[in-house]
Amino acid sequence: MDNKTPRSIIPTQGNMLEELTFRAKLIFRLLGDRRVSPLVKLLPFAGLAYWLLPLPIDNMIPVIDDAALVWLTTYFFIELCPTEVIREHVKELANNNNIVETINHTEPTGEVIDGEATDIQE
Numbered sequence: 064m065d066n067k068t069p070r071s072i073i074p075t076q077g078n079m080l081e082e083l084t085f086r087a088k089l090i091f092r093l094l095g096d097r098r099v100s101p102l103v104k105l106l107p108f109a110g111l112a113y114w115l116l117p118l119p120i121d122n123m124i125p126v127i128d129d130a131a132l133v134w135l136t137t138y139f140f141i142e143l144c145p146t147e148v149i150r151e152h153v154k155e156l157a158n159n160n161n162i163v164e165t166i167n168h169t170e171p172t173g174e175v176i177d178g179e180a181t182d183i184q185e
Contacts, residue, residue, distance in 0.1 A: 073141070073153055085156060090137055092152045093144050103143045110136025 073089065090107060093099050110133040141149065 073149070086137070086141075088156055089149070089152055090140065092156070093141070093148065096148055096152070098148050099144050103140060106136045106140040106143070110134075 073086070094104055094107065113136075114129045114133050
């Protein structure tokens, strides 16, 4: 068994929208998985509840932006899920989306093009 963190298992996507979509799918899969602790499953719901419901506590924590709190709760949710469960769901999602797995963080292959730039002033 290796000691990879959940963060190093999740492949990086091409752009931010694809990254958010992939993470949302992963979160929904993990919420439905029985191997994830019910207490850990409360984290994303707590973040969404804080964001959607106007609570008196919102005035007590003015430093934390609502979006940042939702991000933090989903981040910690993924970090607290079992690594093997995350790895399984990431592989299934990667296969479903035809994503090349970057679990091992290999360097991208391709040709490097060298060039020069010149400022043209009129």
